[in-house]
Amino acid sequence: MNVKSLVSITDYSKEKILKIVEAAERFEVNPNQDLLKNKVVATLFFEPSTRTRLSFETAINRLGGRVIGFSDASNTSTSKGETLKDTIIMVSNYADLIVMRHPLDGAARYASEVSNVPIINAGDGANQHPTQTMLDLYSIKKTQGTLENLNIYMVGDLKYGRTVHSLLMAMSHFNPKFTFIAPDELKMPEEYKRFCYEKGIEYREMSELNDISEADILYMTRVQRERFLDLVEYEKVKNVYTLKKNMLEGTKENLRVLHPLPRVGEIAEDVDESPKAYYFQQAKNGVYARQAIICDALGLI
Amino acid sequence: MNQKKELVVVALENGTVIDHIPSDKLFKVVSILGLDKLDSQITIGNNLSSKKSGLKGIIKITDKYFESSEINRIALIAPNAVLNVIKDYKVVEKQKLTLPDQVCGIIKCVNPKCVTNNQPIETKFHVVDKESINVKCHYCERMIEQEDILFNS
Numbered sequence: 001m002n003v004k005s006l007v008s009i010t011d012y013s014k015e016k017i018l019k020i021v022e023a024a025e026r027f028e029v030n031p032n033q034d035l036l037k038n039k040v041v042a043t044l045f046f047e048p049s050t051r052t053r054l055s056f057e058t059a060i061n062r063l064g065g066r067v068i069g070f071s072d073a074s075n076t077s078t079s080k081g082e083t084l085k086d087t088i089i090m091v092s093n094y095a096d097l098i099v100m101r102h103p104l105d106g107a108a109r110y111a112s113e114v115s116n117v118p119i120i121n122a123g124d125g126a127n128q129h130p131t132q133t134m135l136d137l138y139s140i141k142k143t144q145g146t147l148e149n150l151n152i153y154m155v156g157d158l159k160y161g162r163t164v165h166s167l168l169m170a171m172s173h174f175n176p177k178f179t180f181i182a183p184d185e186l187k188m189p190e191e192y193k194r195f196c197y198e199k200g201i202e203y204r205e206m207s208e209l210n211d212i213s214e215a216d217i218l219y220m221t222r223v224q225r226e227r228f229l230d231l232v233e234y235e236k237v238k239n240v241y242t243l244k245k246n247m248l249e250g251t252k253e254n255l256r257v258l259h260p261l262p263r264v265g266e267i268a269e270d271v272d273e274s275p276k277a278y279y280f281q282q283a284k285n286g287v288y289a290r291q292a293i294i295c296d297a298l299g300l301i
Numbered sequence: 302m303n304q305k306k307e308l309v310v311v312a313l314e315n316g317t318v319i320d321h322i323p324s325d326k327l328f329k330v331v332s333i334l335g336l337d338k339l340d341s342q343i344t345i346g347n348n349l350s351s352k353k354s355g356l357k358g359i360i361k362i363t364d365k366y367f368e369s370s371e372i373n374r375i376a377l378i379a380p381n382a383v384l385n386v387i388k389d390y391k392v393v394e395k396q397k398l399t400l401p402d403q404v405c406g407i408i409k410c411v412n413p414k415c416v417t418n419n420q421p422i423e424t425k426f427h428v429v430d431k432e433s434i435n436v437k438c439h440y441c442e443r444m445i446e447q448e449d450i451l452f453n454s
Contacts, residue, residue, distance in 0.1 A: 104420075
């Protein structure tokens with residue numbers, strides 16, 4: 001495998017995570033540079049994701065690189081039955097780096113094994129989305145001044161939400177304390193609780209979003225209707241896990257509310273005015289984090 | 302009735318005997334080891350009574366010796382099977398199976414959205430727990446417990 005690829009957040013050591021976060025800080029101060037001058041980056045989106053694609057392409061353009069690729073596989077030879085392997089080998093002949101999003105779980109790992117150039121995973125099905133995790137970490141570092149010893153509350157769909165699983169793995173390097181708040185149907189899987197236990201990380205589970213007075217980070221996720229067999233249950237749960245502005249009273253001064261977006265009602269609109277709402281800046285931080293990840297993959301920082 | 306007492310399975314001069322295979326796993330072992338493609342003389346016995354446990358299967362293969370990487374592939378389904386290496390009618394080596402760290406090709410991923418189920422790719426699994434035989438797909442990272450392991454046909 002190409003050692004410079006980023007497929008899963010576990011490909012990054014603690015040192016690497018810190019290096020990327022520090023580089024992202026520098027890119028935020030000085031986002032327009034020509035580090036990617038004369039470089040071609042391919043963005044292959046086998047399924048559409050406008051938000052992620054625009055974030056990557058902004059990162060590349062601000063660094064003076066050129067972009068080739070597609071935003072939807074329906075007009076490509078994939079729809080004619082070309083294998084993923086052939087597509088990746090062909091594109092890796094053209095580009096210096098490949099950013100890819102694919103609907104199948106494990107597609108990015110496989111691509112990293114057949115490609116001659118580094119692969120950055122921009123989401124492979126329900127599996128991994130490590131650049132999201134890096135922008136989450138950068139946002140946490142930026143708002144808290146540190147990644148160490150933080151009290152992190154995760155709320156909503158903790159069962160299927162890949163962002164919370166990756167965040168948990170990444171934060172495990174920094175002695176966090178976790179509180180998992182989810183309905184019974186969407187609780188944090190055993191596998192991750194066992195991981196915390198083995199790493200000596202303190203965690204507790206709650207079924208209601210009421211006491212958040214100790215939180216440094218409140219990480220909200222979307223509770224999706226399709227996860228519920230019983231829609232009555234969904235309607236009930238949906239409101240229990242909605243953050244409203246008055247719930248932020250009495251919380252810590254440094255508390256910040258994060259959400260991978262898009263939101264659909266988990267955070268009431270009136271929260272947006274609070275200085276503790278951070279989800280839109282969080283999305284903006286994605287550009288700096290991705291600038292750092294791309295430059296690292298190409299050995300430029 | 303005139304009953305002749307005979308050994309159910311004849312003794313082997315040179316080769317390998319795989320013993321203590323659970324009866325319901327015998328033909329799976331045959332296929333995983335690719336014995337159906339082998340030219341050697343092979344004797345297979347199944348549903349034989351075993352002193353150790355219920356019914357067992359046994360496979361004797363003439364003039365064939367296995368690499369441990371080859372034979373350990375069956376540790377996933379018959380962890381208690383015993384390998385006897387026979388030379389000149391004598392057991393010269395008795396080998397217990399050990400699970401490899403990685404298993405390529407024989408397991409099928411249970412996740413229908415895994416890239417290995419949708420593209421022409423050989424599967425690869427990491428054995429994460431050798432006691433309870435839990436494996437993890439190298440590609441989609443799905444954890445699979447022993448009772449849920451599926452084999453490629």
